[in-house]
Amino acid sequence: MTATITDVARRAGVSMKTVSRVMNNEASVAEATRKKVKSAARELNYTPNLAARGLAGSKSYLIAMLYDIPSPGYAINIQKGATDACREHSYHLVVEPLETADDNFVDDVESLLGHLRVDGVVLAPPLCDNGEVIRILAKRNIPYIPIAPSAMHGETPIVKMDDVRAAKEMTQHLIELGHKNIGFIKGHPRHSASALRFEGFRDAMRRADLRIDPELIAQGQFTYKSGVEAAEALLSGKSTPTAIFAANDDMAAGVIACAGRKGLTVPDDLSVAGFDDTPIADNVWPRLTTIRQPVREMGYNAAKRLLNNSDSDEPRIILLDHELIVRESTAAPK
Amino acid sequence: MTATITDVARRAGVSMKTVSRVMNNEASVAEATRKKVKSAARELNYTPNLAARGLAGSKSYLIAMLYDIPSPGYAINIQKGATDACREHSYHLVVEPLETADDNFVDDVESLLGHLRVDGVVLAPPLCDNGEVIRILAKRNIPYIPIAPSAMHGETPIVKMDDVRAAKEMTQHLIELGHKNIGFIKGHPRHSASALRFEGFRDAMRRADLRIDPELIAQGQFTYKSGVEAAEALLSGKSTPTAIFAANDDMAAGVIACAGRKGLTVPDDLSVAGFDDTPIADNVWPRLTTIRQPVREMGYNAAKRLLNNSDSDEPRIILLDHELIVRESTAAPK
């Protein structure tokens, strides 16, 4: 039915091997031959068979993305970035959603990685901090790149953004607006980004010689509800903040809702800042000032690094730029 | 390095073919032999090589999901469902995000489906209504299942939910609460679900002998912003509704925001209903009464149907159940 390499070879009047060379863009093929082969291939509508290629060359032309992510937007964007990189190399991306909570989680991963032979794995958070997964990957000798892991992975390069600096920038933005009494809502304690973002906040406050009122620090869970509750606490204490920086957008949206119910106008009475630039940031009123994470880029770079097996002198840490996005939820205190 | 079928055969003292039979759960293998082979395989930590299997058996053990979806939550859930089905059959899911808007969209799809040989394709909306894609799939003779297409696809089975009935149920819910003046915000005109949801609304109103005030029907775009604008219009007209049913959650969230700014309390002064049960439905205050789409189930059933090549007497239309989720945004009119 579909044309094979032999058909193309016959039609172009060359050997199979030469066709193979052309298809793989190898050097040492005369220009004339290359043209001949290419047009023969086009005429026959030939496309190489992945399985055969994989079997002969012991590559699968597949990479996998393993994830267990609550946030769909995050996962989709990593995928988008990774598939972009894949296309540049004629690779494809297999997705494997996992449930860390499952009893047979480890078995699942084992059998998965057994059946499927991938040439590399993109490890999305929080899986990149999962010892079991790492162990299995290492045992099977499968190259992987963790995205935003909380620690280094030996020699393996990692891809991440700078949460501390981003939080620092956001805090500075608030300070430059003229805010002095700034509240902060921390993220889920078990998520490594939480500590980093708080650290950035603290650094910026300290550098501006601003006091951090302990009453203005609340513990959140990264959820909308926890944002509402934290705001409730912050806004009913003695010292009222003129701005609240929540460690993610969901909580920030909760703050806005809470402020509204308390009769406070955002941003006139209270500035609110978020983090992540998830869809909700654009779907509340006023729209959230936030930090855009380079999610797509992280996926892209992780996959790219996997596919360029130039184990050369490239940096061990691929640090990608975030972006401070100023919308209507922050302004100078009235 | 890794064990091959030959190693297992030698160790179990049987032929390669028998090992193959055991690995594929074929009949006609004596129980004793099966056990022997299985334990040999386990001892050697053997897992079959997909590429070799694919080459020999002309199957790829891969299905693809093609999508071009604005909504991450929708895409992720279809994926989740599809991968669940894949695991049951030791298949894997390759994802291919596409950009219909791209100039070389058609070439992209062609080359994609050329390189990759998949055993089937799950076609997410709105791609399932894209003639180009269908044509390419048909030409290459690749089985596919469209999810929630706007029309039938010849003999191909389709997977969908009943938007009309769901909208009807939501409207009935509102009517049962005692609402008579009910506004409706339509979705994006080019999205086929929009018309269906409106139809459901109309049917329910008619059946309850309630008049549909033309001033209470607004055109939206499925976006938050369009929801705000539509609500603005509906709430400043002569006849004020006591409830507004928006054709999706984003718009419903916009309605809530707009109502808030107008000094209306939801649900006391105005009930608001959405559709889809996206994350935002749970992240606004009050939380949205909405319709949960069986998205995960649609992905699951599409993939499952692809993998059970029982072209038998199964129904041509796989209709999945939605669910009316009542939260705090709807109540009896005050």
Added chain:
DNA sequence: AAATAAATTGACAGCGCTGTCATTTTGGCG
């Protein structure tokens, strides 16, 4: 123009598995 190096091409085996078909073993029954 002969000798040597470099570029280009091809022959062939074999990657790890499954399909086909032949062969052997087993169980049932008169």
Added chain:
DNA sequence: CGCCAAAATGACAGCGCTGTCAATTTATTT
């Protein structure tokens, strides 16, 4: 106990490609 059908197993080719290495052609040098 012998005969036959059914069940179980195996031998072997070949899926479509790439790696290896050898053969051929072309360019360069003296």
